[in-house]
Structures are given as C-alpha cells and as structure tokens.
Amino acid sequence: MGLLAYGAYLPSYRLGSDSGVRGTRVVASFDEDATTMAVEAARGLAGHAPGSLWWASTSPPYLDKTNASAVHAALRLPSAVPAADLIGSARSTFAGMRAAVASGGLVVAADVRVGKPGSADEKTGGDGAAALLFGAGDAIAEVLGMVSETLEVLDRWRDPQRTTGEQWEERFGFEQYADLVRGVAARLLDEAGLAEADHVVVTSGNSGITKRAGALVKGALSSSGSPIGFSGAVDPLLGLAAVLDVAGPGETVLVLSAVDGCDGMLLRATDRLVSRRAARSVADQLAGGRPIPHLTYLSWRGLVERELPRRPEPDRPAGPPSARAGAWKFGFAGSRCTACGFVHVPPLRVCRSCSAVDAMETVSLADRTGTVATFTIDRLAFSPSPPVVDVVVDFEGGGRTTLEVADADPERVDVGSEVSLVFRRLFTAGAVHNYFWKARVR
Amino acid sequence: MASKGIKDAVAIVGMGCTRFGERWESSTDDLLLEAVGEALGSAGVERDDVDAWWLGTLGSGQSGLTLSRPLGIDYKPVTRVENYCATGSESFRNACYAVASGAYDRVMAVGVEKLKDSGFSGLLRADPPSDGTAAELSLTAPAAFSLLDPAYTAKYGVDPAVMREAMTHVAWKNHVNGARNPKAQFRKEVSRETIEGALKVAGRLGVFDCSGVSDGAAAAMIVRAEDAYDYTDRPIFVKALALASGPMRGGLDPAYDFTSFPEVVHSAADAYAQAGITDPRSELSLAEVHDCFTPTEIVLMEDLGFADRGQAWKDGLAGDFDLGGRMPVNVDGGLKSFGHPVGASGLRMLYEAWLQLRGEAGERQLADPRLALTHNLGGRPGGCVSFVSVVGNQRG
Numbered sequence: 001m002g003l004l005a006y007g008a009y010l011p012s013y014r015l016g017s018d019s020g021v022r023g024t025r026v027v028a029s030f031d032e033d034a035t036t037m038a039v040e041a042a043r044g045l046a047g048h049a050p051g052s053l054w055w056a057s058t059s060p061p062y063l064d065k066t067n068a069s070a071v072h073a074a075l076r077l078p079s080a081v082p083a084a085d086l087i088g089s090a091r092s093t094f095a096g097m098r099a100a101v102a103s104g105g106l107v108v109a110a111d112v113r114v115g116k117p118g119s120a121d122e123k124t125g126g127d128g129a130a131a132l133l134f135g136a137g138d139a140i141a142e143v144l145g146m147v148s149e150t151l152e153v154l155d156r157w158r159d160p161q162r163t164t165g166e167q168w169e170e171r172f173g174f175e176q177y178a179d180l181v182r183g184v185a186a187r188l189l190d191e192a193g194l195a196e197a198d199h200v201v202v203t204s205g206n207s208g209i210t211k212r213a214g215a216l217v218k219g220a221l222s223s224s225g226s227p228i229g230f231s232g233a234v235d236p237l238l239g240l241a242a243v244l245d246v247a248g249p250g251e252t253v254l255v256l257s258a259v260d261g262c263d264g265m266l267l268r269a270t271d272r273l274v275s276r277r278a279a280r281s282v283a284d285q286l287a288g289g290r291p292i293p294h295l296t297y298l299s300w301r302g303l304v305e306r307e308l309p310r311r312p313e314p315d316r317p318a319g320p321p322s323a324r325a326g327a328w329k330f331g332f333a334g335s336r337c338t339a340c341g342f343v344h345v346p347p348l349r350v351c352r353s354c355s356a357v358d359a360m361e362t363v364s365l366a367d368r369t370g371t372v373a374t375f376t377i378d379r380l381a382f383s384p385s386p387p388v389v390d391v392v393v394d395f396e397g398g399g400r401t402t403l404e405v406a407d408a409d410p411e412r413v414d415v416g417s418e419v420s421l422v423f424r425r426l427f428t429a430g431a432v433h434n435y436f437w438k439a440r441v442r
Numbered sequence: 443m444a445s446k447g448i449k450d451a452v453a454i455v456g457m458g459c460t461r462f463g464e465r466w467e468s469s470t471d472d473l474l475l476e477a478v479g480e481a482l483g484s485a486g487v488e489r490d491d492v493d494a495w496w497l498g499t500l501g502s503g504q505s506g507l508t509l510s511r512p513l514g515i516d517y518k519p520v521t522r523v524e525n526y527c528a529t530g531s532e533s534f535r536n537a538c539y540a541v542a543s544g545a546y547d548r549v550m551a552v553g554v555e556k557l558k559d560s561g562f563s564g565l566l567r568a569d570p571p572s573d574g575t576a577a578e579l580s581l582t583a584p585a586a587f588s589l590l591d592p593a594y595t596a597k598y599g600v601d602p603a604v605m606r607e608a609m610t611h612v613a614w615k616n617h618v619n620g621a622r623n624p625k626a627q628f629r630k631e632v633s634r635e636t637i638e639g640a641l642k643v644a645g646r647l648g649v650f651d652c653s654g655v656s657d658g659a660a661a662a663m664i665v666r667a668e669d670a671y672d673y674t675d676r677p678i679f680v681k682a683l684a685l686a687s688g689p690m691r692g693g694l695d696p697a698y699d700f701t702s703f704p705e706v707v708h709s710a711a712d713a714y715a716q717a718g719i720t721d722p723r724s725e726l727s728l729a730e731v732h733d734c735f736t737p738t739e740i741v742l743m744e745d746l747g748f749a750d751r752g753q754a755w756k757d758g759l760a761g762d763f764d765l766g767g768r769m770p771v772n773v774d775g776g777l778k779s780f781g782h783p784v785g786a787s788g789l790r791m792l793y794e795a796w797l798q799l800r801g802e803a804g805e806r807q808l809a810d811p812r813l814a815l816t817h818n819l820g821g822r823p824g825g826c827v828s829f830v831s832v833v834g835n836q837r838g
Contacts, residue, residue: 310563311582317574325573344694346575352691374593374700376645378585380564390581392589394696402577402693402824415592426574434574 001101002139003267004048007278008130008241009040009110010228010285012407019294021123024286026228028127029407030300030385031424033061034110035435039074039423041129042108043367044279048133052105053083054096058232059112059163060087061425061433070435071108073330074423076364086233090205093233094148094263097132101143104135111232114163114301117294121164124207126228130237140276141244141253141267144192149180150261156205163301167205174208178216180262181209185217185254188266196220197254197266199243203235204258217256222246227282236263238282245281249273290409300385311382316430327362332421332437334399335360343399363399365421366437370395372417377410384427389413391439406438418442445684447716448542450837452680455673456485456663459793462781463627465657470502470556471512477659477786478513478552485663485673489513492663493546495520498533498553499785501568509552524785526820527734528685529553531788531829534662535683541664553790554659555783564655565784577693578822583734584652586822588645590737593700598752606646608755609736610637613650613778615764616733620775622805627654627781651736656781660789662796667837676800681813681832682716684709690825698824705828706745706819713815713830714747722747723769726832727811728798730791732819733776739763743771746817746830765806773798773806788829791816799835812836 011032015025028037034057053075055068068083077083086092096107110129115121134143155173158165167173181202189197198221202213209216210230214223226235227242236257243253249271256264298304327333328346335347338361342353345365350357370393381388389408394400405413406422419439426434458480460473468476482489497509497520506520525532530553537551560566564582572579578586595605614634620626632650640648663673670677686709692698710722719725731746733739743754748769749762757763763771774780774794777787795814797803818829 310561312560312562312566314574314579315569315571318571321571321573325575329573329575342695348694352689352694373696374589376581376585376588377642378580378582378644380582380584380643381580383580388580388585390577390585392693392700398696400694400696400698402581404577404580415596426580436575 001104001134001136002143003132003141004135004137004139005045005133005276006131006241006244007041007044008128008238008282008285009037010128010282011037012289014289014291015297016291016293019123019297020118024228024289025123026126026128026286026289027292027297028112031406031426031438033112033425033433034059035061035067035070036423036425037129038071038108038110038131041110042071042075042106042131045106045131045133048135050077050081050104050106050133051135052100052103053077053081054086054099054105054107055083056086056092056096056107056109056233057111058087058089060085070330073326076331089259090233090235090257091259091261091263093236094257097265098146100132100134101146106131106133109233109237111234113230113232116164117298117303124229126226126231128228128231128234128238130234130241132237138272139270140273141269144252144266144268145188146265147184147187148261148263149184151176151180153260170206170208173206174212177204177206177209177258177262181216181256181258184262184264185256188254188264192266194252198251199247199253201225201236201239201243201253201255202258203239205230206258209258217254219254221251227286241278242282244269244273245277245283247273296385309380309382309386311380314382314427314429316432317434329436331364332366333362333364336363341398343395343397345395345399345401365395365399368395368397369418369420369442370439372413372415372419373400374415375413391419393419393439403437403439406440412441445712445716447682448538449681449716450667450679451542452538452664453667453670453677454662454680454792454796454833455665455670455677456481456487457661457793457796458484459625459660459790460658461625462654462656462658462783462790464558466558468657470554473556473657473659474509474512474552474554477554477661478550481550481661481663487548487663487673489515492518492548492550494518494540494549496533496537496549496551497522498524498529498788499555500524500526500529501566502554502556502785525827527732527784528788528818528820528827528829529785530660530790531816531818531831534789534792535685535829537664538680538683541666547666547669549664550661551664551789552659552661553786553788555785556657557655557783558657582644583822584647585644587735587738588647589700589823590741591646594737594741597699597701600755605755606638608740608758609651610634611758612733612736612739613637616772616776616778619765619773619806620779623775623780626775626779627656628779647735653734653777654779654781656783658781658783658786658790660786660793662789662792676835678796678799678833678835679837681834682713682830684712684716684830685827686712687827688825692824700823702741703745703819703823703826703828705826706742706817709828709830710746713832717832719832722815726769726813726815728770728773728808729815729817730774730776730794731771731817733772733778734782734819739771742817746815770808773808788816788818791818792831792833795833799833
C-alpha cells in the first residue's frame with residue numbers, strides 16, 4: 001500500500017487583529033465544521049475509489065450519529081465503502097492512517113479549534129482539514145514504516161460538554177514527550193536503514209514540542225510543524241500535505257505527532273509526486289484570506305450572542321425527507337430528461353420542458369461551475385451571520401437553481417460571476433445540522 | 443383557453459372591509475365580525491340568510507371553524523381556502539362558483555389575516571417537514587422580488603438610478619392614494635427622499651418598497667345576478683375570474699429572465715377572454731394589482747397589458763398609473779399603503795372596485811368608472827399563483 005493522493009483545505013477567514021492575534025489565525029466560517037471541511041479536503045481524491053473512509057476530529061458535529069457518513073454521502077462513495085469516525089484527540093488521526101494503510105483507505109481529518117477568548121488556543125490554533133488516500137497502485141509516496149509509543153499523561157484535556165479545553169504547564173508535557181519523539185524517529189529511521197530523513201514534520205498540542213521541533217529531530221532539507229498552528233486532528237496530515245507540496249522525487253518525509261505518546265510515519269516520495277500534487281497547495285491557501293472582527297468570530301463560535309433579524313428560526317430538517325433526498329441534499333444530484341435533455345436542479349420526475357414522466361437520469365452537478373443569472377442581498381432572512389447573499393445559478397451543461405453564497409463578499413457578487421459549489425451547513429436547528437451546498441464565487 | 447367563465451352570472455351586493463393596520467386591540471375573531479357585519483349590513487341581510495361561506499386565511503386559523511365559531515354559524519357549509527397571498531381572491535372565486543353552479547343563492551366570501559401577533563417581521567411560512575434544501579426556506583419575500591430589479595434594468599438597458607426613481611414613484615403614488623383612504627394602514631404621503639433613503643431590506647429594496655404588514659379582514663356578499671337588484675340598486679357584476687398556478691419553471695430554467703410573471707400573463711389573457719375585453723388599456727377604468735414590492739407593480743403593468751414590454755418604468759414615471767393618469771392603479775393605496783393582511787388582500791382589492799363602481803370612494807373617486815380589474819399574486823418570481831378578476835357596474 002502506498003500514498004495515492006493527498007489534499008488539504010483551509011477556510012478563507014482569518015481572525016482580525018482586533019483580537020490581539022499576531023500572525024495568521026485561520027478560522028472556519030460560521031457555516032463550516034469538521035464534516036464540511038473534510039468534504040472539501042477529500043473532494044479531489046475520491047475519484048480513486050477508496051476501500052474505506054476514516055474521519056478523524058476533536059470537534060465532531062455529532063455524537064451517537066456517525067459524522068463520516070455525511071462525508072461519505074457528499075463524496076458520493078458506494079455504500080459498500082465502510083465509513084467511521086475516530087474522534088476525541090489529535091491522536092485519532094494516526095489510528096486512521098494505520099487503518100487506511102492497512103486496507104487501502106481514505107483518512108481525512110478536520111477540526112474547528114476553539115479557545116477561550118484571549119487564550120493561546122484562540123490565537124495560535126487553526127481550523128482546517130486534510131486527507132490522505134492509501135491504496136495499491138501507482139503511489140506518489142511509499143510508506144516505509146509506522147511506529148507508535150503510548151503514554152498516559154495529563155498534558156491537554158477537555159470536558160466533553162465544553163468547546164474549549166485545558167492544558168498543563170507546557171514544560172511538563174515537553175519533558176514527557178521529548179524522548180518519545182526522538183525514540184520514535186530513531187526507530188523509524190533505523191528500520192528503514194536511514195541516518196536521517198530529508199523532511200521532518202513534528203506536530204503536537206504541546207507548544208513546547210512544536211517550538212523545539214527542529215532541535216528534537218532535524219530534517220536534512222526541512223524541519224517543520226503545523227502550517228497553521230495547532231489544528232487538532234488535522235495537524236499531522238496538514239504538515240505532511242505542506243511537505244508533499246514541495247518535496248522532490250526520492251525524498252523521505254518523517255511525520256511525528258506527539259499526543260498522549262508519539263506516532264510516526266516515514267514515507268518516500270516517488271517520481272509521480274511532481275505531477276500529482278494537490279490542486280491547491282497549503283501555502284497558496286494560507287496566503288491571502290479575509291480578516292473578520294473578533295466579535296463576529298466569537299458569535300460564530302457561540303461565545304457571544306448577537307441580535308439577529310426579527311425572523312423565526314428555521315425548522316430542523318426532517319429525517320425521512322432528508323433520506324429520500326440523500327443524493328440531492330448530500331451529492332447535489334439533479335435529474336436530466338433523457339427525452340429532451342433538460343436538467344432539473346433539484347431533481348424532478350416530470351420534465352419541465354417536454355412533460356415526459358419518469359424519463360430521468362441522475363446527474364451530479366457538485367463539481368460543475370455555474371454563472372450568476374441574478375442575485376440579491378437578503379438583510380431580513382434568518383442566518384447565524386446575516387446578511388444572506390443568494391444567487392440564481394445557471395450551470396455549465398444545463399440546470400438552474402437558487403443557492404446561498406458561501407464566504408459572501410457582497411462586493412464581489414455580480415450578474416455573470418462564475419461560481420463553484422462548496423459543502424456547508426446552512427443552519428443548525430433542534431441539534432440537527434442542515435448540510436447542503438452553497439455557491440462560492442471563484 | 444379552457445375557461446368558459448361565468449360572466450354576469452353572479453353579483454356582489456354587499457361588502458365589508460376593516461381598517462387595516464397594527465390592530466393590537468383586535469383578535470382574528472374581532473376582525474371577522476367587523477368585516478362580515480359590515481358586508482351583511484351593506485347587503486341588508488342577516489347572518490342566517492347566508493347559505494354557505496368561504497373563508498380565506500393563510501395562517502390565522504384552520505378549517506371552516508375559524509369562521510363558524512366566532513360568528514356562531516349554525517351548521518352551514520364553511521370552507522376554508524388557502525392559496526398563498528392570493529388566498530382572499532381564492533375565497534371569492536370559489537364562492538362565486540358556488541352561486542353560479544346553482545347550489546346556493548346567497549354566499550359570503552371572507553378573508554382574514556392576523557399578522558401582527560407573531561412578533562416577527564414580514565410573513566411567516568408554515569412549511570411541511572422537509573430536507574431543508576429549498577431556497578424559499580431562507581430567502582425572504584422581499585429578497586425574492588428584489589431579483590426583478592437588476593434583471594429588468596439589465597434586460598431593457600434602464601439606468602439603475604432611473605429604475606430606482608420608477609420604483610420610488612410606485613411607493614410615492616400608492617402612499618398618496620392611501621393618504622386619501624380612511625381604512626388604509628399608512629395614511630400619510632411620503633417624500634421620495636424618505637422612500638429612497640429608507641433602511642435596506644433586500645437588494646435595493648428599502649422598507650418603503652415593501653407592502654405593509656398588517657391585520658385586517660374583508661368580506662363580499664355574492665348572489666345570483668338576476669337577484670342582485672333585490673338587495674341593492676348598484677350591484678357589481680362579476681365579468682371574469684381567472685387563476686393560473688405555475689409549474690415553477692422559472693427557478694429551474696436558464697431561459698427565464700426575472701422580468702415577467704408568466705402566470706400573470708396567462709391569468710390576464712384568460713380573464714380578458716372571459717370578460718370579452720380586447721383592449722384592457724381603454725376598456726378598464728381602474729386596476730387594483732398586487733404591489734407587494736415596488737418592482738412587482740412595474741412588471742405587472744406589462745404582464746397585465748397596461749404598458750408595452752420594457753416601458754412600464756417610463757409610463758409609471760410619466761404618471762400614467764397615478765390617480766389622475768390614463769389607468770389609475772391601486773387607487774386605494776394598494777398593498778403598499780392599505781396594508782397586506784394576506785387572506786384579506788384579494789377581497790380588499792374588490793372592496794375598492796365596489797366603492798369606485800358605486801361612486802362611494804370619497805376623495806379617491808374616479809369619474810364614471812365602468813370596469814375594474816383586480817390582480818392578486820401568491821408566490822414569487824419563478825413560480826406563483828396569479829388571480830385576475832374583472833368586475834363591472836353594468837350587466838351585459
């Protein structure tokens with residue numbers, strides 16, 4: 001089994017300087033969560049048909065209900081592909097990597113990291129997602145080895161009822177982890193018969209480890225940590241993705257994650273990596289971004305409650321209609337009339353153009369682009385972050401529908417704007433997350 | 443055209459309409475009693491003279507019991523109907539058919555809405571459980587109708603600033619008219635500066651581009667045309683009743699350009715055929731139309747045939763639809779100024795036709811009107827129900 005593909009997704013918002021943040025704090029939009037971002041990170045990889053799907057997160061939108069099943073549905077994977085959650089700590093990701101390597105699967109990690117206002121977690125964490133696809137075939141990197149050490153330690157923890165967590169003094173964790181990190185690195189390199197790796201990525205929720213990563217284990221060409229600060233379960237995958245964006249053929253990459261022990265994976269890039277890098281590099285996604293005021297960010301995370309338009313909250317989506325409409329709601333599948341070719345979004349049984357009944361074929365438009373036929377800014381509509389921008393989208397290849405705009409900048413929306421689709425959470429009502437697609441101006 | 447129509451088969455012999463507005467002091471029951479009482483009195487009949495009742499309400503009650511309970515109606519048929527914002531017209535249409543069919547001789551059509559008890563802005567929806575994906579679930583009515591403005595300016599090359607003036611003129615005109623109507627919600631003229639400077643609600647629509655959210659009720663007493671003069675010396679005869687429900691193609695079809703309501707075009711053509719109208723501009727004396735938002739009225743002028751395509755903005759600015767213009771539109775203030783208690787609105791439009799055609803419209807009275815059109819729409823651009831009626835003060 002080798003690495004067949006990888007992908008990363010970083011949201012486009014950055015915490016504004018009025019929060020006291022220094023540097024770049026990547027933050028998910030109000031309509032993003034660990035499920036929607038996982039879909040965005042893994043969308044480009046699913047064409048390879050994974051044997052299994054492992055979704056890792058420290059910020060699961062649901063408990064009792066599997067989150068990976070929504071990712072599975074949005075990626076339009078066959079029902080026979082098993083999908084499961086690995087949730088709780090940043091360590092879950094390596095469990096997913098182990099499972100994915102063993103069976104030829106897709107491991108995707110995503111997190112919205114929340115800190116108390118003014119805390120280090122708020123300022124130095126990061127939100128995002130990353131995915132690795134393992135399988136037989138033409139790999140972009142070989143897996144040379146995996147090693148794990150486990151340690152019971154009170155370094156970082158969180159009450160399951162709360163969104164923000166706690167840490168012990170960082171020097172305590174550093175001392176606990178430092179030898180484990182060195183030891184895991186040494187074992188992996190020994191087993192591979194290497195003196196050192198070309199690239200070393202060390203990630204940890206303990207900032208002492210990440211600050212001294214280069215001193216603990218040095219790479220011949222590069223030593224790095226998480227590209228966006230501590231991003232929970234995403235950290236090791238995002239760090240690896242950033243290296244795969246630049247690594248040359250034959251170069252080795254050592255990924256080490258110090259969380260309640262230490263996990264490590266050693267890979268060697270093949271000649272194919274250069275032509276099969278992720279469509280958008282981590283660095284590209286990290287560049288730019290739109291700052292949001294601290295107060296807006298706090299309201300997005302539910303840490304302050306803002307006055308909303310005087311409109312009723314929406315009803316929760318209902319289970320049976322959502323199940324019947326699964327291919328539409330999660331896979332954005334419309335119907336195309338086989339008699340006349342008219343495309344219906346959402347799918348209909350009676351053709352709007354030629355009136356043919358039940359002569360439809362399913363067509364997914366999730367990866368199509370479209371143009372804005374007309375649009376409006378709705379200042380009255382309920383939204384966790386008003387105003388709502390809505391667009392009427394005409395799709396390339398046929399089909400029209402009305403969608404909300406994601407990451408809306410009203411100044412950038414116009415008739416004729418080109419849009420693509422992103423998987424988002426329209427709202428949450430009755431503890432049900434209303435997942436659906438939005439248009440995003442390209 | 444499939445409709446045969448019931449031209450001159452039935453007549454209105456009595457009407458009632460409450461003052462529209464924020465009627466904090468009045469319940470739905472109170473509003474119903476007020477409107478029905480006025481209609482009964484105007485027709486000179488008692489409650490128990492009515493053979494059957496129709497009640498239109500979008501959300502202020504369910505079933506015929508909403509009417510039979512407050513009025514204490516004893517075991518008569520009461521039918522509750524709902525057809526979005528065309529609900530009041532739907533109550534009237536079905537009541538007329540009940541008389542035309544010969545099943546009943548005296549029928550009352552009633553419409554009511556109590557919007558101001560919810561504490562929310564605008565209209566509320568009562569949608570069935572769903573998958574949560576429909577844009578209408580979040581997109582509000584002003585936002586949906588605001589789509590007309592940029593589409594219209596783009597298609598006809600109208601300078602957006604001039605289109606803004608045309609929209610402002612609609613609001614200004616309807617406030618001028620409403621100021622002359624003792625039952626209107628807003629009885630005040632509003633300056634163009636105030637209209638244009640108002641807080642934005644959706645797109646370029648400000649609060650003064652939107653109809654008034656209000657409470658109210660209206661009612662019409664309908665009898666056989668041949669019996670009409672038994673009740674009043676000035677009955678109003680029903681010339682046409684048309685309803686078109688769309689396939690909601692516009693929201694799905696890239697060919698739809700948001701500058702017309704095909705449902706309105708179809709219902710108008712049906713109504714004109716039923717009434718034998720070939721030139722609505724010269725034959726109609728006035729029109730009460732569904733000015734839910736200012737750009738709606740502009741588009742309706744074209745869909746109803748009152749203006750050429752792409753010209754309604756210009757005709758409106760020229761004063762063609764003002765009280766003294768060539769085709770007075772919404773002389774009672776319209777939804778804009780009279781208010782829009784949904785289930786009552788269609789009957790409120792007929793109430794103004796009733797007053798005008800009987801010469802009872804006070805300072806709004808037009809000179810010698812003969813035929814009036816009412817147009818009532820429910821839904822939004824891309825998919826709606828559209829109702830058109832024609833009524834006149836002469837039989838035949």
